[in-house]
Amino acid sequence: xxxxxxxxxxxxxxxxxxxxxxxxxxxxxxxxxxxxxxxxxxxxxxxxxxxxxxxxxxxxxxxxxxxxxxxxxxxxxxxxxxxxxxxxxxxxxxxxxxxxxxxxxxxxxxxxx
Amino acid sequence: xxxxxxxxxxxxxxxxxxxxxxxxxxxxxxxxxxxxxxxxxxxxxxxxxxxxxxxxxxxxxxxxxxxxxxxxxxxxxxxxxxxxxxxxxxxxxxxxxxxxxxxxxxxxxxxxxxx
Numbered sequence: 251x252x253x254x255x256x257x258x259x260x261x262x263x264x265x266x267x268x269x270x271x272x273x274x275x276x277x278x279x280x281x282x283x284x285x286x287x288x289x290x291x292x293x294x295x296x297x298x299x300x301x302x303x304x305x306x307x308x309x310x311x312x313x314x315x316x317x318x319x320x321x322x323x324x325x326x327x328x329x330x331x332x333x334x335x336x337x338x339x340x341x342x343x344x345x346x347x348x349x350x351x352x353x354x355x356x357x358x359x360x361x362x363x
Numbered sequence: 364x365x366x367x368x369x370x371x372x373x374x375x376x377x378x379x380x381x382x383x384x385x386x387x388x389x390x391x392x393x394x395x396x397x398x399x400x401x402x403x404x405x406x407x408x409x410x411x412x413x414x415x416x417x418x419x420x421x422x423x424x425x426x427x428x429x430x431x432x433x434x435x436x437x438x439x440x441x442x443x444x445x446x447x448x449x450x451x452x453x454x455x456x457x458x459x460x461x462x463x464x465x466x467x468x469x470x471x472x473x474x475x476x477x478x
Contacts, residue, residue: 292470300463305463306465349456349465350456351409352407352466354405
């Protein structure tokens with residue numbers, strides 16, 4: 251069974267479009283994250299939710315809006331996509347008390363044309 | 364805020380060579396330190412961790428010792444294999460209030476092992 255899954259795996263879209271990425275974890279964790287990894291492999295946290303409550307909201311354009319319908323799901327919606335949004339987006343999960351042991355999804359490779 | 368600095372890559376080694384990837388950190392408190400590994404096309408996986416000074420984390424032949432006096436957590440392996448080719452991330456965890464913590468990653472070091 252896949253522990254942390256993301257869909258889609260690849261996403262190619264035009265500038266200005268709106269797109270969503272979905273994430274689900276079946277580990278029973280109470281905390282989930284979104285990270286952005288750029289072409290140089292630099293990994294930056296974007297958001298974190300604990301039991302559906304937003305606890306980390308880094309300096310991210312408000313075109314990015316996370317939504318957590320329950321603690322097993324954390325989706326990322328992006329409005330008005332820009333070229334600079336092209337990156338790999340990783341979802342991860344952990345227990346709040348074991349934040350260092352994060353389980354990462356396989357990533358969603360977003361390319362904005 | 365807290366930060367992590369690791370050596371730039373790529374690092375290219377021959378199989379069975381000794382590996383060191385340097386990592387230093389800046390922190391106001393007493394963070395936990397970790398190494399994550401990212402194999403091609405995959406997400407990150409926790410490789411090893413150390414939660415206090417002088418602790419040594421180890422896994423799959425990799426080791427790193429938490430050195431508070433030099434604020435370092437260098438990753439070492441005595442004999443690398445081609446299958447170790449990946450990107451390695453040094454990271455630390457820091458508290459930010461209300462009992463929450465977050466992980467800050469270094470910029471990653473790509474390791475390429477050639478037969």
